[in-house]
Structure formats: C-alpha cells, structure tokens
Amino acid sequence: xxxxxxxxxxxxxxxxxxxxxxxxxxxxxxxxxxxxxxxxxxxxxxxxxxxxxxxxxxxxxxxxxxxxxxxxxxxxxxxxxxxxxxxxxxxxxxxxxxxxxxxxxxxxxxxxxxxxxxxxxxxxxxxxxxxxxxxxxxxxxxxxxxxxxxxxxxxxxxxxxxxxxxxxxxxxxxxxxxxxxxxxxxxxxxxxxxxxxxxxxxxxxxxxxxxxxxxxxxxxxxxxxxxxxxxxxxxxxxxxxxxxxxxxxxxxxxxxxxxxxxxxxxxxxxxxxxxxxxxxxxxxxxxxxxxxxxxxxxxxxxxxxxxxxxxxxxxxxxxxxxxxxxxxxxxxxxxxxxxxxxxxxxxxxxxxxxxxxxxxxxxxxxxxxxxxxxxxxxxxxxxxxxxxxxxxxxxxxxxxxxxxxxxxxxxxxxxxxxxxxxxxxxxxxxxxxxxxxxxxxxxxxxxxxxxxxxxxxxxxxxx
Amino acid sequence: xxxxxxxxxxxxxxxxxxxxxxxxxxxxxxxxxxxxxxxxxxxxxxxxxxxxxxxxxxxxxxxxxxxxxxxxxxxxxxxxxxxxxxxxxxxxxxxxxxxxxxxxxxxxxxxxxxxxxxxxxxxxxxxxxxxxxxxxxxxxxxxxxxxxxxxxxxxxxxxxxxxxxxxxxxxxxxxxxxxxxxxxxxxxxxxxxxxxxxxxxxxxxxxxxxxxxxxxxxxxxxxxxxxxxxxxxxxxxxxxxxxxxxxxxxxxxxxxxxxxxxxxxxx
Numbered sequence: 001x002x003x004x005x006x007x008x009x010x011x012x013x014x015x016x017x018x019x020x021x022x023x024x025x026x027x028x029x030x031x032x033x034x035x036x037x038x039x040x041x042x043x044x045x046x047x048x049x050x051x052x053x054x055x056x057x058x059x060x061x062x063x064x065x066x067x068x069x070x071x072x073x074x075x076x077x078x079x080x081x082x083x084x085x086x087x088x089x090x091x092x093x094x095x096x097x098x099x100x101x102x103x104x105x106x107x108x109x110x111x112x113x114x115x116x117x118x119x120x121x122x123x124x125x126x127x128x129x130x131x132x133x134x135x136x137x138x139x140x141x142x143x144x145x146x147x148x149x150x151x152x153x154x155x156x157x158x159x160x161x162x163x164x165x166x167x168x169x170x171x172x173x174x175x176x177x178x179x180x181x182x183x184x185x186x187x188x189x190x191x192x193x194x195x196x197x198x199x200x201x202x203x204x205x206x207x208x209x210x211x212x213x214x215x216x217x218x219x220x221x222x223x224x225x226x227x228x229x230x231x232x233x234x235x236x237x238x239x240x241x242x243x244x245x246x247x248x249x250x251x252x253x254x255x256x257x258x259x260x261x262x263x264x265x266x267x268x269x270x271x272x273x274x275x276x277x278x279x280x281x282x283x284x285x286x287x288x289x290x291x292x293x294x295x296x297x298x299x300x301x302x303x304x305x306x307x308x309x310x311x312x313x314x315x316x317x318x319x320x321x322x323x324x325x326x327x328x329x330x331x332x333x334x335x336x337x338x339x340x341x342x343x344x345x346x347x348x349x350x351x352x353x354x355x356x357x358x359x360x361x362x363x364x365x366x367x368x369x370x371x372x373x374x375x376x377x378x379x380x381x382x383x384x385x386x387x388x389x390x391x392x393x394x395x396x397x398x399x400x401x402x403x404x405x406x407x408x409x410x411x412x413x414x415x416x417x418x419x420x421x422x423x424x425x426x427x428x429x430x431x432x433x434x435x436x437x438x439x440x441x442x443x444x445x446x447x448x449x450x451x452x453x454x455x456x457x458x459x460x461x462x463x
Numbered sequence: 464x465x466x467x468x469x470x471x472x473x474x475x476x477x478x479x480x481x482x483x484x485x486x487x488x489x490x491x492x493x494x495x496x497x498x499x500x501x502x503x504x505x506x507x508x509x510x511x512x513x514x515x516x517x518x519x520x521x522x523x524x525x526x527x528x529x530x531x532x533x534x535x536x537x538x539x540x541x542x543x544x545x546x547x548x549x550x551x552x553x554x555x556x557x558x559x560x561x562x563x564x565x566x567x568x569x570x571x572x573x574x575x576x577x578x579x580x581x582x583x584x585x586x587x588x589x590x591x592x593x594x595x596x597x598x599x600x601x602x603x604x605x606x607x608x609x610x611x612x613x614x615x616x617x618x619x620x621x622x623x624x625x626x627x628x629x630x631x632x633x634x635x636x637x638x639x640x641x642x643x644x645x646x647x648x649x650x651x652x653x654x655x656x657x658x659x660x661x662x663x664x665x666x667x668x669x670x671x672x673x674x675x676x677x678x679x680x681x682x683x684x685x686x687x688x689x690x691x692x693x694x695x696x697x698x699x700x701x702x703x704x705x706x707x708x709x710x711x712x713x714x715x716x717x718x719x720x721x722x723x724x725x726x727x728x729x730x
Binding site for chain 2: 173175176177178179180268270271272273274291294295297299303306307310
C-alpha cells in the first residue's frame, strides 16, 4: 500500500496545458471509476481546479502505480500525448505525498497563498470520490486529515486574514473606520469593474444601502436594480455625498470630480462623522487635497495596491508557521499509516497476548505452590493453547488480506480490538519511517521543511 | 496580609503592563491571553486588598487619598475587563493597565494623609467614590481619545503597522469616548455636589476656592461643554478625541490639587 500523488500545477505547467488537462466536474465520477479499474490502483481522488490537476491514489507498487496514473491522465485527455504531458508532471509518495496534500489543502501551494477556494474544491472532489466509492480507509483518513489541517492553519495563523486584492483591501480599510458596516451607506460614482467588485464585497460584509450614480442615467438605474440600491442623478451626487459613509469613485473622467471643498462640506453636514473615500480611477477623480480634510479618509488605487503588497508579504510570513504545522501533522499521519502495516501488527499482537498470558499464568501459579513441575507445564500449555486459538483466525485473516484493498481496514480493526496502540506508542516517528525505502523519495523529510516548493518534476527525476 | 496582597497586585500589574506593551508591538496574538490572565489575577488580589481595607476601616474613619487612588486603579481594571469581555479588544489593555499601574504606584507612594474635612454622615465617602467614578469615566474617554488619534494618524499617513492592525475601528473608539463621558459626567456632578454638602457641614461654606475646587469646577465646565458640543454641533471624532485628552489634564490637575491641599493642611 503506497500513497502516491501525480499531477501538475501552476508551478510546473503553463495555462495552455492546465486548461487541457482539467477534468470538468461532470466527468469526474466516470474518470475516478476508470482510475480505480486499473490493476494495482486501490483508491483514488482527482483534484481538478484551474491551477492544478492532481491524482491522489493508493497503489500496490510505486513504479507501476505511477505508470498507471500517467496512462490514466493521458487517456483522459485525448488531445494531449503523454510526451506532451510527462514533462509537466510531478509525483510524490509516502510522507511527501501526504505533505503535498496538506499543503495544497491549506493553500500553501496556491498561486495566491492563503486563498480559501481550494479547500472547498478539495471537499467537493472528496465527495465525488465518496459517491463513486473510489476511496478506502487510507484515502478517507488522509483527506479528512488534510481538511482539518487546512482549518487549523486558517484559524491558528493569519494566512487568510489579510486582503490580497485591491477590491477586498477597500473592505478591510472600511472595517478600520466603521466597526459595523450594516447601517452604512455606500455611494458608487461611476461603474468601473473594480469599483463594482469592491461594492459587491462591501454588500457581502453587511452594507445595506447602496446609491449609484453614472453619467448615463439609465446605466445607474440598471446597476441600482442589480445591487438593490437607488440611482442618483449624476449632477446631484455631490449633494448626496453627506449621506454616504463610503464613497467609491471610478469614472473615466480626466479631471477631479470631487474637490476638497466638497468633502469638507459633506463632513460638516455629517456632523463630523468619518467618511471613507476610495478613488479607484486613473487618472484620479478625487482631489488629493482631500487628505487634509479632518475625518475624511481618502485612499487611491496606489494606496490600496500598497496595502495589498504588504498583506502578501505578511501571508508569506504566516505561511512559514503553517509549514511547520503541516510537518507536525504529517508525522502523526505517518504514525497512523505505519500502524496499518501487517507485519508489525502481527508481531505486536503476538507479544501483546504473550504478555497477557504470562501475567495470568504467573498469578495463578503463585497461588498454587503445591503443583509439580509437570502440572505447572500443563497449566502453561493450557493458557498458550487458548490464547493461540483465540488469535489464530485474526492472524490468518491479516496475512490473507495483506494485499487486498480492505487490508488496512482489517489491520486497523485488529489494532483496536486488541488495543495494540495503547501498549506501544510509536516512539520513532518520522525519522524511522522515512528510512524505509518504500515511503521514501530521494529527498528526506527535513529538506522539505526548508524548501517551500518541494515538487520535483518527473522530468528531473528521470535524469 | 493585605500589605502582601498589595505588593502582589503591584507586581502583577507591572508584569501585565510589560506584557501588554510588548503585545501591542508584536505581531503575535499569543501574549494577549497571558497579559489578560495576569491582569485578572492582579484584579482579584486587588479586590481582596480593597475589601480588607473596607472591612478594617471603622465607619467613622475617612477615606485617605491613597485609598481613593487604589480604588481608581481598581475601577480602571474593572472597566477594562468588562469592555474586553464584551468586545474582545485586547489592545485596550496596553493603554489602560499602564494607567492603572501609575495610579496604584502613586497610591503606594503617597502617605496616608487624613483629609482636612471631618466626615459627617459619610457624605465624604460618597463624595470621594462618586468623584473617582467620574474620573474613571474621563480616563476611559481619554484612552479612547488617544487610541482614536493614533489610529487616525495611521489611516491618514497610510501606515499599516502592527499597532494599526490591533487598534479597533475609529467609530468604535468615538462611541467609547462618548459613552464614557455620558457616564462620567453625571457621576462627577454628583461628586461635586456631595463634596459641597460635606464642606457645608464641616466648615459652613459650600466653596472655599482652593485649587482642588477650582480645578474640579473647571473640569466639570469643560466636560459640560464637550458633551454639549457633541450633542448639538457635532464635536465628535477627531475633535472630541483632542478635547478629551485636554480634559484629562484637568482631571489630573484636580487630583494634584487634592494632594497639595492634603499636604498644606498637614504643615
């Protein structure tokens, strides 16, 4: 049983390749069923987003498993030959595959670090796989863990807290001026794309009153209907400004539409309640002199971009914290996977029952000092034979199911029934495990901590 | 026992101050819980100290200025804990705990001087308690004002540093500022009235125009105007913040006046 991931992402493949490899959701189920019909492929999940296409799978043998998945990818996309596809693929196994999935789920591998969509995409891929029964004990556990790791990263680091888009930065700033956006009014002057996006974000964060003005009155009316707001005639919007807490300006005008005097008047009319002005237009539409008006806070496109860059840098810092969490979680995951191996389980089972037998026999013999050596042997023999008969079927089943897809389930069951994990907490976590050649690619677990993108393309591997 | 607890309180507030200040300058959120924990334990021990003093003081004893300052510090922490519980604004502690500490240190440094007024019917207790509660209100308003001015400066200069990210929204600070004055002002009014009544009983005159009384009246008038300005002609936001900072200076001068009066009476 080996966990393997084969795929390509924005880091290894250009968009021309990614868009051709992407699997539409409608075909996901069919593709998964086909994947698991390959011999030696036990479990599988297919994650297909605009930035990555990855197959996570549990296979009998790494080399052949990799070949099968590559074959599967080429078969799924008839427009691509495997010669075109292979140079863009990377693959990981064992601890690195788990680590990769955790990093992907936690959005550490995303184009925009900390974005939250990927987790939803992983969840829905998982649901499709569940619906088509292409996952088993290992995949279920690993994916569920990946989801919980992603949640932990999101709550324990600030990775997705800070806005990394200009339109969202406007919302973030608004929240530093107004603690509660619910009762606030936003005035949209002009209808640039970014301003509309910002308005949509503001509405999503509770702003209820939207007023819209554009040079073409009909356009304003249309937009007002779309946003559930009211249209304001363009030549009156300056008088309307006092009623707006947030003013979003983005018109194509080549001159200042709003002067410092206008804002000063509006603030006075508002009895000095603060006002937040966002100028997303280039050339600017709000006179920069507005900066000097008390209780008016003007931000232009450069200010917002500057904020976004700062936030990106902060996210990268937070990502380092998250990487450490991922590493921790991979260790616990590996402990669990190690426990699923049959041989150590059989050994542990044997020593467990031997221990039990020993204690019980000693207890009884201590109370029967008068027994002759032969009798004592008889008692011991009796205990041994009961114990061996009891675990015989378990051992046989475990050995028989070693290579079946339900093997791990039997191992897990045996470990629970005989509480093997309580007795021997795995003392040697990740180091011992990565020593094993089966879960080991050429780089060790330590180096993946320093290397933010530990993806080796198969191309490099081949050399 | 009470003296030991007092020292424990003092030490805890010092550590909490250091912890809160480093919290406000560092990105990590972890320190907030530590700081709050220290403050809460300090508060518990402080409560014990005050309780013991109350219990020990016979009904005829009059409150010393040192006790009043200790009570003042206790109230500030109480308000901090209440606001913290309701709004989870940890950075407030970075501003309020140091103030409480200064007040408590002053309480420890001042000699236990008896006030010049002889207590009659416990009116002096009312006077001291009410005035101190009013002062607490104005102190919270001052803290909100300072925080407002800092955040205003950050937003205007587009400086998005750690403190910026920890400070709450401007309108929250303005609201806190207003609420504190709205609560503090009537308390101070009652404090002045009960003070005048005490003076009438003790000396036969309501006012004797000593620095304490002059500053108290100036403070009262000042906040009256601030409150009136806010409600009628929109003295809010930045202006209100500036005014409450100035007003706090009046509060401090009044307290200094009280101390000076105590000393001059002794000499």
